[in-house]
Each structure stands twice: as structure tokens, then as C-alpha cells.
Amino acid sequence: MRLSKTHVPTLKEAPAEAEIPSHILMVRGGYLRKVAAGVYSFLPLGWRVIQKISRIIREEMTRAGAQEVFLPAVIPGELWQESGRWDVYGEQLLRFKDRKGADFVIGPTHEEAIVDLVRGDVRSYRQLPLNLFQIQTKFRDELRARAGLMRGREFIMKDAYSFHATDEDAQREYQFMYDTYTRIFNRCGLAFRAVEADTGAIGGSLSHEFQVLAETGEDALLACDSCGYAANVEQAKARPPAAAAPSAAALEKVATPGKRTVEEVTAFLGLRPENLVKTLLHLADGKPVAVLVRGDHNLNEIKLKRELGARDLVLASDESVEDATGAPVGFAGPVGLGTPIYCDLEVCAMPSCVCGANVADAHYKNVVCKRDFQPTVCGDFRDAAVGDACPRCESGHLVGYRGIEVGQVFFLGTKYSVPMKCNFLDADGKEKPMIMGCYGIGVTRVAAAAIEQNHDKDGIVWPVAIAPYEAALLSLQVGDPQVTEVAERLYAELGKAGIEVLYDERDERPGVKFKDADLIGLPYRIAVGKKGVAEGVVELKARRSPEVHKVKIEEVVRVVREKVVAERAGGGA
RNA sequence: CGGGGCGUAGCGCAGUUGGUAGCGCGCUUGCUUUGGGAGCAAGAUGUCGUCGGUUCAAAUCCGGCCGCCCCGACCA
Numbered sequence: 001m002r003l004s005k006t007h008v009p010t011l012k013e014a015p016a017e018a019e020i021p022s023h024i025l026m027v028r029g030g031y032l033r034k035v036a037a038g039v040y041s042f043l044p045l046g047w048r049v050i051q052k053i054s055r056i057i058r059e060e061m062t063r064a065g066a067q068e069v070f071l072p073a074v075i076p077g078e079l080w081q082e083s084g085r086w087d088v089y090g091e092q093l094l095r096f097k098d099r100k101g102a103d104f105v106i107g108p109t110h111e112e113a114i115v116d117l118v119r120g121d122v123r124s125y126r127q128l129p130l131n132l133f134q135i136q137t138k139f140r141d142e143l144r145a146r147a148g149l150m151r152g153r154e155f156i157m158k159d160a161y162s163f164h165a166t167d168e169d170a171q172r173e174y175q176f177m178y179d180t181y182t183r184i185f186n187r188c189g190l191a192f193r194a195v196e197a198d199t200g201a202i203g204g205s206l207s208h209e210f211q212v213l214a215e216t217g218e219d220a221l222l223a224c225d226s227c228g229y230a231a232n233v234e235q236a237k238a239r240p241p242a243a244a245a246p247s248a249a250a251l252e253k254v255a256t257p258g259k260r261t262v263e264e265v266t267a268f269l270g271l272r273p274e275n276l277v278k279t280l281l282h283l284a285d286g287k288p289v290a291v292l293v294r295g296d297h298n299l300n301e302i303k304l305k306r307e308l309g310a311r312d313l314v315l316a317s318d319e320s321v322e323d324a325t326g327a328p329v330g331f332a333g334p335v336g337l338g339t340p341i342y343c344d345l346e347v348c349a350m351p352s353c354v355c356g357a358n359v360a361d362a363h364y365k366n367v368v369c370k371r372d373f374q375p376t377v378c379g380d381f382r383d384a385a386v387g388d389a390c391p392r393c394e395s396g397h398l399v400g401y402r403g404i405e406v407g408q409v410f411f412l413g414t415k416y417s418v419p420m421k422c423n424f425l426d427a428d429g430k431e432k433p434m435i436m437g438c439y440g441i442g443v444t445r446v447a448a449a450a451i452e453q454n455h456d457k458d459g460i461v462w463p464v465a466i467a468p469y470e471a472a473l474l475s476l477q478v479g480d481p482q483v484t485e486v487a488e489r490l491y492a493e494l495g496k497a498g499i500e501v502l503y504d505e506r507d508e509r510p511g512v513k514f515k516d517a518d519l520i521g522l523p524y525r526i527a528v529g530k531k532g533v534a535e536g537v538v539e540l541k542a543r544r545s546p547e548v549h550k551v552k553i554e555e556v557v558r559v560v561r562e563k564v565v566a567e568r569a570g571g572g573a
Numbered sequence: 574c575g576g577g578g579c580g581u582a583g584c585g586c587a588g589u590u591g592g593u594a595g596c597g598c599g600c601u602u603g604c605u606u607u608g609g610g611a612g613c614a615a616g617a618u619g620u621c622g623u624c625g626g627u628u629c630a631a632a633u634c635c636g637g638c639c640g641c642c643c644c645g646a647c648c649a
Contacts, residue, residue: 012598012610013585017642037641091574092648109649143574143647157649197649209649314646408649440649476608511609518609529608539608 001469002491003504006044010516020216022451023148025460029519031468038145038153045520048468049447050156054135056187056465057158057441064180066131066160071113073137077103079112082420088311092140106139111416111438114161118434119422125165128424128434129173133160135443149448150218150404160439165426167413170435174206174411177439181210181407184441187570189463190450193401195221196231197408198302206411210441211403212449219403222384226396234302237380238388238398240345247352249366251335257361260330262295265363269354272296277353277367279332281321281339284310288324290337291381292355293344298383304342307379331356334373335364343375344382404449405442412436454544460521461544464567469502471560472522476510476529486538486553487528493557494526499564518543523567524560 008030015034018024026032031046042050058068077095080086081103086093094106107113114132122130135158145153160177164170178194185192190212197209209232211221223230231237259265262273276295281288282304289308293299305313318329324339325332333356334341347353352366369375390396416422417433426432447466454461464470471494475487487505494501502522504513510529517525527539537550540559551559 009583010610011584015584016579016586019643034641090647138649140648144643144645146643151648159649207649405649410649438649442649479607509607509609509611511607511611514609516610527608531608 001502003502004506006502008043008045008520010519018148020147020150020452021455022150022448025451025455025519025521026148026448029460029521032149038142038151040149040152040154045468046447049466050443052466052468053188053443053446054158057135057184057443060180060184060187061133061158061160064131064176066133068134069132070134071107071110071117071136073107073139075105075107075110075113077105079116080105083112083115083416084419085112092142094139094141107136108138108140109440110134110136110159111161112420115416115420115422118163119420122163122434123424125424125426129162129164129169131160131162131173133158133439149444152444155445156443158441158443162437162439163422163434165424165432165434167435170411170437174409174437177409177437178208181409181439181441185210185212185406187465188446188450189465189567189570190446191453192406193221193223193230193403195223195403196235198232198234208409209405210407212406212453213401214404214449214452215402216452217402217404219405221401221403222386222398223401224390224393224396225399227390227393229390229392229396233383234300236384236398237391238384239391240380241349243349244351246368246371247366249352251367251372252365253357253362254365255361256363265354266295269363271354275354277347277350277355279334279356281316281324281332282313283316283320284308284313288316288320288339289342290324290332290334290339291342291344292334292347292375293382294346294350297344297346297385300381300383303379304381307342307377307381325356325358327356327358328360331358331360331362333358333364333367334375335367337373340376341373342381343369343378345378345380346382348375348378404445404452406446406449407439407441409439410437412438455521458515459519462521462523463570464523464564465570467521467523469500469522470564471499471501471524471526472517472520473501473503474510474513474517474525474527475503475505476513476527478505478507480530482533483528483530486533490526490528490538490553490557494560497557497561499557499561524563526556526560
């Protein structure tokens, strides 16, 4: 493609609203323009990237035996009422009425639509298994759209849904999809990691997220430095502590005037945060519960919510805390407390601890779990942390990463098939619910994540597999007949060799072309200049490395072709 | 939804005590330049987010609304 014939409006300065590299560079590089908060138009270069990613996904899903379909973006509200999610999905679900007053939603995900499709036509185990996927525009009315394509409201997603007759078959499919996702992200040329994940609003019993590793990632990940264990911090466990012998020292009340926070109390009493226990009062569906975690640990609300089986869990307001404990905030403790007490395993394992005394300006020392208070439940209610012992192996410890979630696989079981009566007749003539899985990839987010992982101060550094074009061809002096002759010839030959090339034949100064080429970020750059042509050479440079190579004009197409072909399959240079 | 900030030319921004709008980049034309975002000259471009109020006079002061961004809460 000739650059003068394609719409690539590059900018020297990015809009002030763009903050993260992928957003800034996609706008500056002429890939993307904003239409509304979290809603974007793709320009020709941006859409080519999306098409490249989609093609890789399509090829690998098809290869794995899944079949592509296309469900509607607009879904009747009654299907969502049937699944029960009409009431639980909340404000992120964009709802509207048609002219007759019937409820509709714009699909944020398509379990309801696919189940409705499959249950209508599939009656027998002979028609199973089935794995159907689509590449669709979704809309989620995020409480706060941000960061360009990373967290848009409208976005493109590949979603697949599998239906099996038996649990074993469905488990096998889950593993197969996990392997397929690994192939897809490898082909995209991304450094990523699959981690164990929470199932969230989609539900189900088993889930992995595929996380592109990048400093700017929103998700905190923990991985073992010794075995293969890796998990989102929402889900990660640490090895349960060995219980220490309980202290024999007697419970003792100490004055701690005005000392409320962990820092204040530990400084005042000369302790360390790990000697203290935080008592965090929450309202679970409106009822007060207390949670105990060590002073240096973070409560994990997802784990607590799961244990409680609560729909809604919020930190109690100051008034609720005073109602429940009889003391101002900062002095809550489990001793003599009337609410249920959820006690983290690390707290149960402490020989004794310091905690609030449920009266103003006082704490208890030498508090022993099960002697001085009775926990309702002892369990894992904290975030695992960097340095904790691995829950899977004997020797490893957890290290931290940041990641961008680009895909997630779920083992759903019968979460949707039971309420929506997606049943089949088994060989024994019995009606059974289908066993489901669902598998998503954020196509637009993959593009953003690729840039977050691959950019420098000058612009994007695309992996070959998802770059909008594979090479940039720059004519540095369009007024020079020899330069133009060589550039035109190379453009034709690169095309014949099957290289996707963007040919900059604009009447611009060389500096402008170099700057734009760096910004746009195509993997290879061939610069045709007057001096080189006189010597029979052009310059070849890989975007990801600083060296510039002089290559004979007759050889450059072959050299570029070899490099590009080698990298098309993913994995980078 | 809580906290903070912003809305002035395509983009980045300035605009003082209220007096009818400017700078840089980009854009158009010409000449000169031509290996890392050129120089000179001449131009074009505004519902100052919006509605109302105060005033002889509002980008500027006051109020409502809308939009956008950041932090938090939330989230396949």
C-alpha cells in the first residue's frame, strides 16, 4: 500500500486525555480515534491489526474443531431474566426497549444467546459435543471506562461456548481450549502467562486467565519461582501456616489512646504489623460480620464473599462499626464480639496477638484464638503476597508480576444449562443438562496489550504476526529519479514476494518519514536514499533493534522475506 | 457512586482588574531547502461545552445541565 493513498493521520502530540502508552501511540500513529468515552473508531491501520489478530484466532479455533457462528449483538431481555442475570448483572448491562416496549440488552457476553440457540436444536447426545464461537462487538457500560482500548465500553471479543454430554468430555475440552489459547497468544508474538483465576460474574468452577506480562498491567499476579503454580492475586493461595503453640500469657488490656491504625498501634506498643490482628467489620447482605487478618496482610474480599455466600459485601460504615462493637472505629476486636467472626488461617496460627478491645482507646495483648474468642470459621481470607510459600510445591516462594488479561477460559458445568433447560437425551434415555464451558479473548485488548508490551520512546514495536504491515519502504528523495526507480522496483518485488509493505512515497523530508515509521512501528524498515543507491545498497533496519544494515538492492527482498517469514508464526526476533 | 481536575481553532495550550480571542504544531499557496518531525513570506480556520442569570458589556462573575480525564469503589 502506498502511504499517500491510505488514511494514516499521525499526530505530533496526543490528546491530553490519553495516558497509557498503547492509547497514546494508537492515537498518534493514526490507528484509533475516540467517539465517546470507551467507544472508538478504528482507522485503516488499526483495523488491519484487529483483522490480523482475528485471523489467528479464527484459524486456531477452527483447527481445534470449533465452528464460527454470528449471534446478534441485541438480545431479548427475557433470556437474561431466564438465566437470572437480568437482576444480578447491574448497571454494566446496557438495557433498552424497542418501540413495543419489550426489553432488550446489548450483549456484554453471550451465554444466554448461545444456550437459547443450542437448546432449540440439540436434543440428543449424538449431536454433541459442540463448540461454537463468534467474533463480536460487545458492550459493557463500565462504571469507569479508561485507558483507551484496554478498558473500553464497546470492544471486540471472541467468545466460544462448548457443550458436552459428560463431565469428562467437558474437562478434556477445557484443557484443549487452554492449549489452543496458548497457541494463539504464542502466534501473536506475546509474552504471556496462564494463571488460575476467579470465575466472577460468569460463574463456574474452574478458570484460567491468560495474562500478557507488562508493567502497566491492571492485574497483580503471583507465580511460584520453583514449580508451575501461577494465579491472579484475587485467587492466589499461600501455603497454610504451621500452627504455633498458643501462648500461655494471660489476656491483658492496654491503653492505646487515640491509636487506631496498624501503624499507630504498632509504633505505640513497639510491635511489628505481623503481631497485630486487624478486625474488619463488613456488612454481608446487610448483616454485620467481622473478619480477622494479620496486620501486614490484605483482606481478600472475593475469598470472603465466596465463604459467606453473600451477594453483596461492603466494608461497614463508621456508624455500623460503632453499633456492632460499641467502640469507635480503630478499636474493634474479636474478644466479646457479638457478630460472626471469620478468622484468617494466619491469625489462627499465631501464638497470640494484639487486637482492639471494643472500647475506645484500648487494645488487648496476648489474645489467643479459640481461648479468648471463638471464630465462626477459620479459612483463607487474605491476599497471598510476594515471598509467601508456594501452596503447590515444597520449596518455592511466590514472586509478583503485572499482567493484562487478554483471555479467560471457564469450566461452567451446568450453571446456565440447568436454569435455561439446555438438556439432551442420553444413550440411556434420560434427560440431562449439557456440561458447558466458555472461552473468551478480548481481541481489541490484545492489540492494546501488544503495544503495552512492545513499544519504546519513539513508538510502537509490533510483532510481525499482528503488525498492520510487515515492512515499511521509505523513499527518502522522491525527487531523485534513481531513488524513485529503485523504490518503485522494490515495492513491486516485495509485493510479489508476498510481503505486506507500506510504501512511503510522500513528498516529505526524510526526517518526517523516519519519525512516522518509528511511530507506526512496522517490524522492518527499508530506506532508499540517494547515497545508498549510488553504491547499489539500501538500508535495512529492524524496529526492535538499533542496528542499520546496508544491503545490496538485489538482495534486500530475499533478506526481508526470510526474516518476515521466520517471524510470522510468532515469537518475535 | 465518592473524591479531584478539565472543557477556548484539527492537536497541545495562553487569555491579567469583565471591554467581543491569541500562541505553537498542523492545514492552504509560493519560493528556498532535502538523511531524524526545515526556513521565509502570505493565508484559512472558533456556537470560547451548553442553557440561563448579573452587567452598558461575559471566554472571564453566578447558577443549572452536558461531556471528558484522573484516583477510589466495581469488573469475563
